[in-house]
Amino acid sequence: MTTSYQPETVESVDLASVLDGLGAKVRFARDEEIYAQDDEVTRLYRVVRGVVRTSRITVEGRRQIGDFYYQGDVFGLEPGPLHLFAAEALTDCEVIAVKRSAVETAVGPAVFNAAVLQATRRELARLQEHLLVLGRKAAVARVASFLIGIAGKTPGDDGELPMGRQDMADYLGLTIETVSRSLTQLQGDAVVEFPSTRRFQVRKWQALEDLVA
Amino acid sequence: MTTSYQPETVESVDLASVLDGLGAKVRFARDEEIYAQDDEVTRLYRVVRGVVRTSRITVEGRRQIGDFYYQGDVFGLEPGPLHLFAAEALTDCEVIAVKRSAVETAVGPAVFNAAVLQATRRELARLQEHLLVLGRKAAVARVASFLIGIAGKTPGDDGELPMGRQDMADYLGLTIETVSRSLTQLQGDAVVEFPSTRRFQVRKWQALEDLVA
DNA sequence: CGGTTAATTGAACGCATTCAACACGAGTGG
DNA sequence: CCACTCGTGTTGAATGCGTTCAATTAACCG
16 A cells, blocks of 8 residues: 555645644734745645735835635745745635644645645646736736636626725736726626626626637 | 655655656757647656747737746646646757656656655746736836846856847737837946847846846 | 725826837848 | 848837826715
């Protein structure tokens, strides 16, 4: 058993389920810091409830948002010994935080590595997607792809934005005004509809996806 | 030995050195394709000589360059089963290509996972850095940070650009003209000097880094 | 209700893009 | 050696899009 070759078994371990068994839930209030930029990377986190954002402030005061993490997502994975991005509670939320070493001793190094690898892969996929959005020029296209992502999280045509316009702007590399104008334009074209500022409904999926293409 | 807990040992495995022992060197001519977009992810690659670029074409014909890989770099790591980015030989080059399964059977799943994880982390670090460059607006700042990266690869103040202006533009999310203008501006301010189109020398490191900050 | 923050809208500006022309270098053949 | 071409890079001028600054409106909460 110890010598048999079982790559599939090791590969299929899910970090999320591993974390659930360990560590206690911690609550964070809106805008509270979970870990800071340049903090040491010691823990792994999982969102139990609410939404978390990672962000980085450049010297010139500009802010870049790394990503938003929703229920079930694992975050806190970074390549180096220090956090390049800080993590804050976007909404009031609850997260499970476990020391990496604790996870490792609990499940063993092989399983730990496999699980971290899988989670890191997902992280890589997020970044690749984000990269393309930022590389693409048109503001409306960026906003459109963002809305698609949000709407895709829930079944049906409607989506809910847990973050404000400023967060959207910093995520998309735009200003708050441009985001607002893009949204207005999409509404004017009847592609999406906003009953309130944070809730929307997709009216023309095709048109929305054509913008991103 | 099989049951003892040795995280450090497993962690420290380097994928690059593992690859060297396996697989044969393959030559690719300039602009030749190493693997295509949407190809299955089956192999791991290492650059022995020359430079490789990864790129992705959007439906609207726009091209985004993922990264450039130099001598010693490992590439071909992608989160999903398919390659989102294609890989091409930027210059005539030589790469080692090994089937992932071959690597895994050679060193065992634990070491394989550890090694792939480490390489994936590096990949993640590259992307995070790239993300910040694209999120930052100013064209000159993007070009400056690119030049710093290139110049940092070789000791001393001079650097060599293996890629053309179009590749730089697609990497930085700019047009070829804007890249050219930014370079001219940097030369005009005597921050860098270009004896030829592909070779440069940094004159004022401080000024260059201030632009990026 | 006011009081505060967030979001939208307007107008002017600036920077990157676009389209176009020109310069440069390398390679080819007269 | 010159003329020619082709690919690549630079430069110019005009446009357009996103930004910036400012004012207005909407949403939230006591």
